[in-house]
Amino acid sequence: MxxxxxxxxxxxxxxxxxxxxxxxxxxxxxxxxxxxxxxxxxxxxxxxxxxxxxxxxxxxxxxxxxxxxxxxxxxxxxLSRTFQNIRLFKKLTVLENVMVAAQIHKKYGFFSTVFGLPQFLREERAIKETSEHLLEVVGLAHLRDQQAKNLPYGDQRRLEIARALAVSxxxxxxxxxxxxxxxxxxxxxxxxxxxxxxxxxxxxxxxxxxxxxxxxxxxxxxxxxxxxxxxxxxxxxxxxxxxxxxxxxxxxxxxx
Structure with a gap:
């Protein structure tokens, strides 16, 4: 099971x-x-x-x-989920919403982030590529730069699914x-x-x-x-x- x-x-x-x-x-x-x-x-x-x-x-x-x-x-x-009442980051873009969820598996630390060390850059690039792929899967790739609050209701539901998938x-x-x-x-x-x-x-x-x-x-x-x-x-x-x-x-x- x-x-x-x-x-x-x-x-x-x-x-x-x-x-x-x-x-x-x-x-x-x-x-x-x-x-x-x-x-x-x-x-x-x-x-x-x-x-x-x-x-x-x-x-x-x-x-x-x-x-x-x-x-x-x-x-x-x-174990990932969506919500009955949509819980998107309304002011972030569609792509940023998915990238935020994908951060849960990041391995870089504080200093790698602050100083832009290679590990941070590699992981951020991988997170962005994965997030863009997930937007293609749910049919929202063309809206990647739109703010989440501007999406129609059905597309917001799809974005929630993409964000849940970002947790792997x-x-x-x-x-x-x-x-x-x-x-x-x-x-x-x-x-x-x-x-x-x-x-x-x-x-x-x-x-x-x-x-x-x-x-x-x-x-x-x-x-x-x-x-x-x-x-x-x-x-x-x-x-x-x-x-x-x-x-x-x-x-x-x-x-x-």
């Missing part, structure tokens, strides 16, 4: 946001995590990436226990990547995610409310409701699961 999470639990005083959630991610898979609003999906992402510390549970990534590690330590190991992940977490996109943009994004999976040898876990997008793209899907796992299976199994229908449509609608 690329990642295994056991009994992930997060309590906020009297509220249990995630309740004994378990997850296994196989190499090369695209897996979906869905559920109604407030089901705990983004909290799961925050727990996996250590942005929020769990109340109980354990996470193993690439055979290493990462429970309690800092977010930057988790990222350096190869083995597992990529995508939090509502198709949010705000029209149907054609969603189709193009789905194709891009498949290409990224193949080109970078990635496993991908995504949260998404666009059900046609999820059902077309994901090979396995888990469903959360009120912080609990209520279903897991293939898209067809999830589509016809009565507990899933009830969670999305309500008890009365499920009997209609």
């Amino acid at each position: 690329i990642l295994e999470a056991i009994n992930l639990t997060k309590r906020y005083k009297g509220l249990t946001a995630v309740d004994s959630f378990c997850l296994k991610i196989e190499p090369g898979i695209i897996r979906g995590l869905i559920g109604p609003n407030g089901a705990g999906k983004t909290t799961v992402f925050n727990l996996l990436t250590s942005l929020v510390q769990m109340t109980e549970g354990q996470i193993t990534f690439l055979g290493q226990d990462i429970t309690g590690k800092r977010p930057d330590e988790v990222a350096k190991l190869g 992940p083995k597992l990529l977490l995508l939090d509502e990547p198709a949010a705000g996109m029209n149907p054609q943009e969603s189709i193009e994004l789905s194709e891009m995610i498949r290409e990224i999976r193949q080109q970078f040898n990635l496993s991908i876990l995504l949260i998404e409310h666009d059900m046609p997008f999820v059902m077309d793209l994901c090979e396995k899907i888990q469903v959360l409701n009120y912080g609990k796992l209520i279903a897991e299976g293939t898209p067809e199994e999830i589509r016809t699961n009565p507990d899933v229908i009830k969670a999305y449509l309500g008890r009365a609608a499920s009997h209609a």
Whole structure:
């Protein structure tokens, strides 16, 4: 397994946001995590990436226990993510946004930077070349010198993916990547995610409310409701699961 999470639990005083959630991610898979609003999906992402510390549970990534590690330590190991609410550096250029993320693996120190020593120059050149390649992958190379704040919404989503790839992940977490996109943009994004999976040898876990997008793209899907796992299976199994229908449509609608 690329990642295994056991009994992930997060309590906020009297509220249990995630309740004994378990997850296994196989190499090369695209897996979906869905559920109604407030089901705990983004909290799961925050727990996996250590942005929020769990109340109980354990996470193993690439055979290493990462429970309690800092977010930057988790990222350096190869677990990267995008955010539901876009978190770009708005005043930096498109290229600079990706280069900032790639700095996480830099090896040069303070003096190499200040005095422009050869190691600093070599690594900066490599970071720039890698970042330019990632912009080509997500279709933003022609916008490399634009400020991030001037990009259309869909392109900002693509830039977030490029920035997440700059960390050189083995597992990529995508939090509502198709949010705000029209149907054609969603189709193009789905194709891009498949290409990224193949080109970078990635496993991908995504949260998404666009059900046609999820059902077309994901090979396995888990469903959360009120912080609990209520279903897991293939898209067809999830589509016809009565507990899933009830969670999305309500008890009365499920009997209609």
